[in-house]
Amino acid sequence: xxxxxxxxxxxxxxxxxxxxxxxxxxxxxxxxxxxxxxxxxxxxxxxxxxxxxxxxxxxxxxxxxxxxxxxxxxxxxxxxxxxxxxxxxxxxxxxxxxxxxxxxxxxxxxxxxxxxxxxxxxxxxxxxxxxxxxxxxxxxxxxxxxxxxxxxxxxxxxxxxxxxxxxxxxxxxxxxxxxxxxxxxxxxxxxxxxxxxxxxxxxxxxxxxxxxxxxxxxxxxxxxxxxxxxxxxxxxxxxxxxxxxxxxxxxxxxxxxx
Amino acid sequence: xxxxxxxxxxxxxxxxxxxxxxxxxxxxxxxxxxxxxxxxxxxxxxxxxxxxxxxxxxxxxxxxxxxxxxxxxxxxxxxxxxxxxxxxxxxxxxxxxxxxxxxxxxxxxxxxxxxxxxxxxxxxxxxxxxxxxxxxxxxxxxxxxxxxxxxxxxxxxxxxxxxxxxxxxxxxxxxxxxxxxxxxxxxxxxxxxxxxxxxxxxxxxxxxxxxxxxxxxxxxxxxxxxxxxxxxxxxxxxxxxxxxxxxxxxxxxxxxxxxxxxxxxxxxxxxxxxxxxxxxxxxxxxxxxxxxxxxxxxxxxxxxxxxxxxxxxxxxxxxxxxxxx
Numbered sequence: 340x341x342x343x344x345x346x347x348x349x350x351x352x353x354x355x356x357x358x359x360x361x362x363x364x365x366x367x368x369x370x371x372x373x374x375x376x377x378x379x380x381x382x383x384x385x386x387x388x389x390x391x392x393x394x395x396x397x398x399x400x401x402x403x404x405x406x407x408x409x410x411x412x413x414x415x416x417x418x419x420x421x422x423x424x425x426x427x428x429x430x431x432x433x434x435x436x437x438x439x440x441x442x443x444x445x446x447x448x449x450x451x452x453x454x455x456x457x458x459x460x461x462x463x464x465x466x467x468x469x470x471x472x473x474x475x476x477x478x479x480x481x482x483x484x485x486x487x488x489x490x491x492x493x494x495x496x497x498x499x500x501x502x503x504x505x506x507x508x509x510x511x512x513x514x515x516x517x518x519x520x521x522x523x524x525x526x527x528x529x530x531x532x533x534x535x536x537x538x539x540x541x542x543x544x545x546x547x548x549x550x551x552x553x554x555x556x557x558x559x560x561x562x563x564x565x566x567x568x569x570x571x572x573x574x575x576x577x578x579x580x581x582x583x584x585x586x587x588x589x590x591x592x593x594x595x596x597x
Numbered sequence: 598x599x600x601x602x603x604x605x606x607x608x609x610x611x612x613x614x615x616x617x618x619x620x621x622x623x624x625x626x627x628x629x630x631x632x633x634x635x636x637x638x639x640x641x642x643x644x645x646x647x648x649x650x651x652x653x654x655x656x657x658x659x660x661x662x663x664x665x666x667x668x669x670x671x672x673x674x675x676x677x678x679x680x681x682x683x684x685x686x687x688x689x690x691x692x693x694x695x696x697x698x699x700x701x702x703x704x705x706x707x708x709x710x711x712x713x714x715x716x717x718x719x720x721x722x723x724x725x726x727x728x729x730x731x732x733x734x735x736x737x738x739x740x741x742x743x744x745x746x747x748x749x750x751x752x753x754x755x756x757x758x759x760x761x762x763x764x765x766x767x768x769x770x771x772x773x774x775x776x777x778x779x780x781x782x783x784x785x786x787x788x789x790x791x792x793x794x795x796x797x798x799x800x801x802x803x804x805x806x807x808x809x810x811x812x813x814x815x816x817x818x819x820x821x822x823x824x825x826x827x828x829x830x831x832x833x834x835x836x837x838x839x840x841x842x843x844x845x846x847x848x849x850x851x852x853x854x855x856x857x858x859x860x861x862x863x864x865x866x867x868x869x870x871x872x873x874x875x876x877x878x879x880x881x882x883x884x885x886x887x888x889x890x891x892x893x894x895x896x897x898x899x900x901x902x903x904x905x906x907x908x909x910x911x912x913x914x915x916x917x918x919x920x921x922x
Contacts (some may be wrong), residue, residue, distance in 0.1 A: 341706070343704075343705055346701065346704045346705055347705075350690065350693075350701055353692070354690060354692050357692040360691065420688045421686075421687070421688050422688060422689060422690055423656075424651075424654070424656055424682070424684040425684065425687065425689070425702065425746075426689075426705060426747055427654070427655065427656060427680065427704045428654045428655070428656070428677065428680065428682035428759075428811055429677055429678070429702065429706050429708065429753075430674050430675070430677040430678045430705070431675060431677075431705060435649075572767050593658070595610075595656075595657040595658060596651070596656040596657060597610075597657065
């Protein structure tokens, strides 16, 4: 990869780490492990299901919140503080800056997810006393959660390339919520006819399909994740993120830094 | 070869919420700066100095016109490795230390890994920050940040250095250090383009200056020429322990100022001999007599005044032109 992109990505990662985001998450992981003790006390026979459901949902929500809050400031904060001036006056192309920022944030989220996943597995070990073969699917669910973060980061970056941080947060979170209901939206589109049907279909396919990336319930019951789903979801997330980052690049290329 | 060739560079912004109207920030600017020259870009706040620098750095896009830097188009990425830029009131990544920041910029500028650390340390020493190199920038004072800014601008040994208000916010010692640094850059053969509204700095450092006001370049000239022109007046300094100015001298049109037991009197050159006769007659001790020369300040103020040909109608015409572009 281009060395300037690596350099910008590493600096973004370093900035996020030094902003103590990771420390909060490690605290979260410890709290989650502690909470599982309580869950173990009050649930009979379904401890594993509750811990996997609770743990993975928390990982997903915390990660999305972090992705949005760091993502919306990635470009706008640099413009507002004028730190961008000394970067773009060097042999750095604007697209390299945007792509570097994107990789830096996704890198941060992968590390965050690693620590939070550690908390989930510790809690699982506590309630079940041992790991089982089906626990490997929890890893697949975590991988899908990382793919969700990839899309959320790209969307936050896209909105922040032309909008204020607050509006970017609102747009990204709204898309996350709508995207989490993408299956229902597609179902609705199928039973609607005429112009409304066309509109519903367009929206259903335009918003990111986060519901396809949510297999938490499946793995909580110990069911396997099909290999084809892993492949399709990977391709979908990569394509969707690439399109959102490309959109951010196109807008940022033309932007005047007042 | 010209280091900077600005060819009718122009910038207007759209302002207003519903009905967007163009506001001209920079009227067509044509300017050439030769290699090795120290050029001062003078003007009051909001004159268009920073807009010009941002256009040259590719931070904003021109409405019309272009520029060539070191013989290349200004948007050519290759030229960026030969350019150093210090923005006005710089703000850097405050989670980094000065050393980490310079390393980051050195990597982005393509400074080879071998010798990069040595180069960073050399720059830190050059701006007097070796002792605080490991401290996070959030703990730096404004003056220290300005030094970091200067270090990052010259870190990769650029041929062309742009400095936007490099002395702003600095104490007298800091200003002196920045002056010394610009002098050093000149002696190394670098081209320096800096914007300022501190005229004494420009007078001390620049080979040439340009005055910009309301987005329009009002004049360009060599500092040596601008400050050597005679004004047809002489300044007489004489000893006056009684702190009185002879009436006869006032009658010759002298404007006198008493300072302690001395008087400074400025009068037309034609009255010089008559004034000296008055002093001889009154047995007053003459200290000095010097011709009054133009100062950069006078040139600056003269250029800031609206010129007779730049009428309001002419301006409106230019605004319309900006809107059309």
